[in-house]
Amino acid sequence: MPRPATKRDLLAQSRASHAALEVLLLGLSPADRGREFAPGTMNRNVRDVLGHLHHWHTLLLGWYAVGMQGGQPEMPAAGHTWSTTRQLNRSIHARYQTMALRTVLGRWQRSHVDVMALIERHTEAQLFTKRRYPWTGSTSLGAYLISATCSHYEWARRLIEKGLGLRGRPERPTAT
Numbered sequence: 599m600p601r602p603a604t605k606r607d608l609l610a611q612s613r614a615s616h617a618a619l620e621v622l623l624l625g626l627s628p629a630d631r632g633r634e635f636a637p638g639t640m641n642r643n644v645r646d647v648l649g650h651l652h653h654w655h656t657l658l659l660g661w662y663a664v665g666m667q668g669g670q671p672e673m674p675a676a677g678h679t680w681s682t683t684r685q686l687n688r689s690i691h692a693r694y695q696t697m698a699l700r701t702v703l704g705r706w707q708r709s710h711v712d713v714m715a716l717i718e719r720h721t722e723a724q725l726f727t728k729r730r731y732p733w734t735g736s737t738s739l740g741a742y743l744i745s746a747t748c749s750h751y752e753w754a755r756r757l758i759e760k761g762l763g764l765r766g767r768p769e770r771p772t773a774t
Contacts, residue, residue, distance in 0.1 A: 615751035635761025649694030655709035665733025
């Protein structure tokens with residue numbers, strides 16, 4: 599799917615990738631929802647992945663709040679630069695280790711609604727004009743929103759499928 603370049607495309611792709619991830623999650627057995635992924639990734643289960651998504655939503659919403667009030671948000675987070683994103687992701691991972699999957703899932707769903715509402719509030723020009731807001735630097739607000747929604751949701755879906763060994767397996771038949 600091409601990268602969204604319009605508000606309509608951003609909303610459609612964000613909804614579609616969110617729905618695809620939800621379908622995957624709903625199709626998992628309770629055992630699979632809690633099962634550890636095969637070694638090789640930092641995010642080792644569904645909870646870790648959803649915690650990651652939620653946390654990046656909250657980072658984005660924080661940048662937006664500060665930036666739209668004329669401030670310069672600390673991006674990606676206080677004490678981090680884009681070159682230390684790996685370390686930031688490790689601290690995000692650690693933050694969700696004691697949280698129940700149900701709690702993390704609810705937080706992710708709520709933050710998704712908040713990010714989608716943010717998209718809805720803006721015109722296409724506000725979303726996709728580069729350098730429109732000083733806090734977004736040389737890019738557009740839409741670029742940040744794409745990263746926090748459809749791109750991230752696709753990453754999450756692929757990671758969960760790979761981590762649980764679901765890639766390449768035929769879909770489970772639905773009960774009639």
